[in-house]
Amino acid sequence: HTGCIMQIGIDNFKEINEKYGTKTGDEVLAILAGILVRQSKEQTFSVYRTRGDEFIIVSLDMSGDIKKNAKMLYKTIREDIDSVIDDRGYDVFFNISAGAYAFDTNTDTYKDIIKNTRFALHKAKLNGKNRFEFFDKADYANYIKRLEIQGELRSSVNDNFKGFELFYQPIVDADTGRIEGAEALLRWKSDQYGFMSPVEFIPLLEESSLIIPLGRWIIDTAAAQCNEWVKIIPQFVMHINLSFVQIAKSNVIKDVIENINKYEAGNEHFVFEITESIQMDSNIAIKRVLKEFVDNGFLLAIDDFGTGYSNFDRILSLKLDVVKFDRSLLLMANKDENSQFILNYFSTAFEKLGYKVLYEGVETDEQETICVNSHADYLQGFKFSKPIPIEELKNFLSPIQE
Numbered sequence: 429h430t431g432c433i434m435q436i437g438i439d440n441f442k443e444i445n446e447k448y449g450t451k452t453g454d455e456v457l458a459i460l461a462g463i464l465v466r467q468s469k470e471q472t473f474s475v476y477r478t479r480g481d482e483f484i485i486v487s488l489d490m491s492g493d494i495k496k497n498a499k500m501l502y503k504t505i506r507e508d509i510d511s512v513i514d515d516r517g518y519d520v521f522f523n524i525s526a527g528a529y530a531f532d533t534n535t536d537t538y539k540d541i542i543k544n545t546r547f548a549l550h551k552a553k554l555n556g557k558n559r560f561e562f563f564d565k566a567d568y569a570n571y572i573k574r575l576e577i578q579g580e581l582r583s584s585v586n587d588n589f590k591g592f593e594l595f596y597q598p599i600v601d602a603d604t605g606r607i608e609g610a611e612a613l614l615r616w617k618s619d620q621y622g623f624m625s626p627v628e629f630i631p632l633l634e635e636s637s638l639i640i641p642l643g644r645w646i647i648d649t650a651a652a653q654c655n656e657w658v659k660i661i662p663q664f665v666m667h668i669n670l671s672f673v674q675i676a677k678s679n680v681i682k683d684v685i686e687n688i689n690k691y692e693a694g695n696e697h698f699v700f701e702i703t704e705s706i707q708m709d710s711n712i713a714i715k716r717v718l719k720e721f722v723d724n725g726f727l728l729a730i731d732d733f734g735t736g737y738s739n740f741d742r743i744l745s746l747k748l749d750v751v752k753f754d755r756s757l758l759l760m761a762n763k764d765e766n767s768q769f770i771l772n773y774f775s776t777a778f779e780k781l782g783y784k785v786l787y788e789g790v791e792t793d794e795q796e797t798i799c800v801n802s803h804a805d806y807l808q809g810f811k812f813s814k815p816i817p818i819e820e821l822k823n824f825l826s827p828i829q830e
Contacts, residue, residue: 430488431488433484433528434527435485435526436482436502437526437553438482439525439553448520461475461483463505464505467505468485482549499562502560509522523557525549527561528561530563545563547568577624580619584616593616593617597613597808598808599806600807601806602799605812610664611666611808612653614630615815643674644683648690651693653666654691654693655691667700672702672714681724695726699727699749699750700726700727700728700729701731722747732788734757750806752787752808753788755788758771758789758790761802762795776803784805785806786807787802787807789809790809795809795811
């Protein structure tokens with residue numbers, strides 16, 4: 429047989445039962461079941477109740493554009509739901525998500541069909557719910573790859589952080605060009621895929637909360653190196669990135685204090701960076717944690733300024749020490765005078781507020797000149813050095829400081 433199978437799930441069904449009671453949950457199931465049965469008679473497909481809040485539609489009509497027809501059927505079901513809800517005066521309200529797959533029993537097993545349909549439904553819910561998704565082979569392959577990478581990350585963390593390494597990118601004084609510090613940046617070599625971009629593996633660490641134990645290792649490793657470099661450069665400052673997951677789901681200040689107190693370098697030699705994309709305005713707990721950093725003498729920086737949700741009120745309330753301008757702002761300023769004016773305006777404002785300004789992504793002499801003219805305090809970028817392993821940085825420090 430060839431055909432199309434669609435799996436439908438009620439969005440937030442657990443919450444409906446918990447908030448309004450199982451009687452309302454049963455009503456919602458009955459409404460959806462009635463609509464599906466009625467549609468099945470009109471459009472000649474079979475409908476089945478499976479587990480919980482899920483239903484399956486099976487159609488053996490493969491004529492026309494299968495994907496388009498499946499999407500139209502989902503739309504029709506949605507319209508029927510909206511109509512029933514409206515007729516009832518909105519005494520109940522719910523949405524549905526659906527995933528569909530075109531099957532051929534000459535090549536697809538039952539297990540394949542169910543697996544692929546479930547993945548399409550999972551993708552619909554993952555992408556915001558109240559929507560339809562058709563199975564995509566490439567998407568599924570990427571999903572499986574992500575699961576494999578996440579499994580390997582877990583093994584690496586459990587195997588004494590095997591494959592992980594910290595690289596360091598120097599931060600220089602804008603006026604003198606001398607190294608004032610470095611940012612610790614995580615790198616990882618997968619046994620299966622080789623060296624992977626942090627853009628690819630860090631979100632997987634955060635999704636699985638593996639960033640919490642790994643974060644402790646990062647803090648300890650970076651603190652040990654900072655302790656050595658302070659002996660060479662007394663004013664040296666180590667920048668360490670903090671994940672939202674670390675801040676929200678772990679006792680991160682305890683982890684920081686325990687690891688850094690093992691060494692002689694004082695707390696003032698550490699800058700903890702939080703990304704601007706973290707929405708903290710409504711999260712009192714996160715503000716409390718960041719205040720504890722300040723109370724313990726650590727420095728705070730906001731990373732990627734100009735790309736996320738920051739505003740001056742937040743920056744003032746967080747008592748930051750450093751504002752890191754995202755490289756995209758520098759690229760804009762490299763193109764026209766208006767952007768340069770805006771960059772200079774922000775830098776001057778932060779300077780008057782007592783903050784240090786660090787420009788990321790400096791790659792050319794022209795960009796360095798723009799930063800210096802915009803009252804930059806520190807610079808970071810490929811013009812001075814790419815992120816490098818510890819041994820290279822050791823060799824890098826001595827000649828520059830002479």
